[in-house]
Amino acid sequence: MKAIPYQYIIVEKEENIAIITMNRPEKLNALNLELQEEMKHALDTLYMDDEVKVIILTGAGRAFSAGGDIGTMKEAHQLDPLLLRQALYQSTSEVTNRIWNYEKPIIAAVNGVAAGGACNWALACDFVIASENARFGEVFIHVGLVPDGGGSWLLPRLVGLQRAKEIIMMGKMVPAEEAERIGMVNKVVPEKDLMSTAKEYARILASLPPRTLGAAKRTINKAMTTSLGEAMDYEMTMQAICFQTDAHRERVKAFLEKKK
Structure with a gap:
């Protein structure tokens, strides 16, 4: 296992799987500006690393992350609203953008809160594995704020409009089993099995053609904002590209030879 040094996150590589661990356990991995900057740098670095096929995102200690560091929010009260808007976008939202748009599969392994x-970083991931003690919350309303990091866009697409309004507008915490039932989570497992399950998903994904996986992720995500006709048109574009890849041709050849 190879570690890459950061202050507020830990990045480790196990063969072709990278694990990013938010590492402020004494603060329940609350998101200060420095952690978010390190997240952007780590995601950029791992995206460009051809050895890395899959990324797992998790948190150290007893939480995935408690969200924004309330202790630092008072500093934002002094900022001009336009500067504050820019600062907010360049932190939480830019991490969400990377998780959503980078073509490598990203798995959230959610332990605790x-x-x-x-929460929105987790929802932006391609797969969410949660421990039995995990809880998800758009708790912004409790500090007089609205969701950032894409929550108002991601959550309704996962759970529907009415449930999303209940979770966001009432600041409701959603336990792991309910999150799985309503579509926020792929799988709930005992806490001791969380990372092994996430790695099992990662190994399966890492065994598949990376360009094809990236094309599949891009095709699905793009379809979220297009009509059926536009989605099918984009599918055919990506399919034509995939037909030209060595991965497709080699797998077709292997399949036909196996049938002989």
Whole structure:
């Protein structure tokens, strides 16, 4: 296992799987500006690393992340609203953008609470594995704020409009089993099995053609904002590209040879 040094996150590589661990356990991995900057740098670095096929995102200690660091929010009260808007976008939202748009599969392994912007980072991931003690919350309303990091866009698409309004507007915490039932989570497992399950998903994904996986992720995500006709048109574009890849041709050849 190879570690890459950061202050507020830990990045480790196990063969072709990278694990990013938010590492402020004494603060329940609350998102200060420095952690978010390190997240952006780590995601950029791992995206460009051809050895890395899959990324797992998790938190150290007893939480995934409690969300924004309330202790630092008072500093924002002094900022001009336009500067504050820019600063907010360049932190939480830019991490969400990377998780959503980078073509490598990203798995959230959620232990304990995932709140605020960190909840939305998890929802932006391609797969969410949760421990039995996990809880998800758009808790912004409790500090007089609205969701950031894409929560108002991601959550309704996962659970429907009415449930999303209940979770966001009432600041409701959603336990792991309910989160699985309503579509926020792929799988709930005992806490001791969380990372092994996430790694099992990662190994399966890492065994598949990376360009094809990236094309599939891009095709699905793009379809979220297009009509059926536009989605099918984009599918055919990506399919034509995939037909030209070595991965497709080699797998077709292997399949036909196996049938002989």
